[in-house]
Amino acid sequence: MKTETKAAIQAAKAAGRIAKKYFRKKLLIEKKTDDTPVTIADRECEKKIVGVLKEQFPGYSILGEESGFTDNRSECKWIIDPIDGTKEFIAGLPFFGTLIALEKKGKIVSGVAYMPLFNTLAFAERGKGAYVNGKKAGVSKRDKIENSLVMYGSIKTFFKKGVGEKVLNILKIARSKSIGSVYGDILVAQGIADASVEAAAHPWDIAAAKIIVEEAGGKVTDFSGNDTIHGGNAVVSNGRIHEKIIEILNRGRE
DSSP states (O other), X not given: OOHHHXXXXXXXXXXXXXXXXXXXXXXXXXXOTTXXXXXXXHHHHHHHHHHHHHHHOTTSEEEETTTEEEOOSOSEEEEEEEEETHHHHHHTOXXXXXXXXXXXXXXXXXXXXXXXXXXXXXXXXXXXXXXXXXXXXXXXXXXXGGGOEEEEOOHHHHHHTTOHHHHHXXXXXXXXXXXXXXXXXXXXXXXXXXXXXXXXXXXXXXXXXXXXXXXXXXXXXXXXXXXXXXXXXXXXXXXXXXXXXXXXXTTTOO
């Protein structure tokens, strides 16, 4: 395991301890400019992560959900989501976690996901496979969407983004469950779920999950099928049902 991955794991676990301290406590909930919620827990988790990573890799650039972009003119950039699933965290649900990815020369080379309430640690390095709690992860082999378990995020967000009916067409065909974000993505990497669909995905939401799922044998793109973390949305799958999901999402487009 590379030293960067070890540092990311250390940082993610430290953030997890902070998140657990605030979990199911009464917190002030603020709204950011994109209308998503944020709490002191998000900010303290990110501050801790940045501190751990900067101590060991002071020259790397950093893109954090809460603190923005710190450009150190480095070919290496940390991409951080301190609490992926803030809405679940606020609601007192355990389906949240910390995501940390390392990008080098524009390519994601490692990723870490830690879900503190489940004590679940997933990580991957490019070309070395993905691991969940020390066991090598692998996606499912299901190739028919009718038999597949598809995880999804907020239906409200899907309609807000103008893809509500298209996503419902997927959910009507597949077996489906409303648990998106980091938890759904890691279930895909483990072969428990077959796909996860998110209508709103920033780079920090998808960077770590992308390499973890891809190293587990899966596929991650935006709704148009582009291989990117900058598409604003994401389809995470075992790869076998990926094109069918993309096809359904794009029916009727000119």
